[in-house]
Amino acid sequence: MQAQPMPATPVVSDQSGINQGRFIGVLVGTAAFYTITLLMLRKQWYKKKVPFHSFNDNGEWLQMDKVGHAATAYCMSRGGYELMRWSGVDERASILTGGLLALLFQTTLEVYDGHAEGWGFSKGDMLANVAGTALFMGQQFGPGQQLVSMKYGFRKTIFPPYRPNLLGKTTGQQMLKDYNGQQYWLSVNLASVLPVGPSFPRWLNLDLGYSGSGMTGGHENPVTFDKDGNEVKFTRYRQFFISPDADLSRISTFSPSLQRFIGTAQFFKIPAPSLEFNRVKGLRFHPLILPKE
Known part of the structure; x- marks a missing residue:
């Protein structure tokens, strides 16, 4: 059986043209x-x-x-x-x-x-x-329709206190500046790309994520000291994730206007169990929210 194309947010027909x-x-x-x-x-x-x-x-x-x-x-x-x-x-x-x-x-x-x-x-x-x-x-x-969408995730890390002017002093600043705490996800709607049956949940997505850790500088880490004056060294490495997700804009019980709003607001990844791989710590499973590190 072939999956029927599902619009990213169900589209209302243009019965009355532009709403001034x-x-x-x-x-x-x-x-x-x-x-x-x-x-x-x-x-x-x-x-x-x-x-x-x-x-x-x-x-x-x-x-x-x-x-x-x-x-x-x-x-x-x-x-x-x-x-x-x-x-x-x-x-x-x-x-x-x-x-x-x-x-x-x-x-x-x-x-x-x-x-x-x-x-x-x-x-x-x-x-x-x-x-x-x-x-x-x-x-x-x-x-x-959006078969693949991009989403954003964030977690607080241990790195901003070492370079607060660069990585942010507050949580709001860190969400923009601390690349260690950011994750970016490619979210694939399974019902739109796989030959699934009619009972398959149309809102179910599978996300592939990317992040980095151990970064206190752009190209390389400067010499850093802790509060006791001891030098601290961090290893820079890439992180790769896979996680289930939900595209709430595909739930048909919502009104078309709400579906459109959700389709835009869902730029933020919904917390869910994930599997991570990186060259330093190998394969790791996270039950829900990614750990602070």
Whole structure:
């Protein structure tokens, strides 16, 4: 038996065209989000402006930052698309708008980086931004659903206290800066890619995850001391995970608007048992939440 294609979020037919109230609200809200976010980032992260320049950071952080760029671009593309569809915009225009909005936002940040002291315009970051956007747009234009989505997970680690200015002082900062605590997942909807029967749960996904650990610097770890003055050395290594997941946007009892919201908000991986492999600690099983390390 063949699995029937399931839309990422069940699509409502365009009976009445664009809903002007929703459409205007989405335009105003998107413009406000774009402007306020960039102003806040410019105030907090881009205080000192220097001539535009580029740099190569492709070897930093075990490429965790590059995967993060792709995941963020994917999430923003999907969010823009879902908002447009919710407003009554047709499918093709919604896909293009979501992707272009994501690239506009991410490219603006890269230009800011190009004028920032200590950073620079990164071609690797831009390539990752395009890849994340293409992952969403390609699936939506092709099969018309998200067979594979990207998700984000986080756990607190022991590393930020050793370099709080770089890895973050608060939990909110660490969620953005501590690459040791971040995980990025490719979430595959099983019913959409396997020949399963009609009783198979359409919401069941299988996730493949990636992370890194032992990093207190971009390319290498600087000399670090504990509170007693003893030198501490950390081993940098990659981590690979496999875990079940649930795509709640495929539950048909929810309203179409709620399904669209869930499809966007589910950028965060639901905690679930996982199997990990890394070259330092080998194969490990985690019952629910990944351990602090």
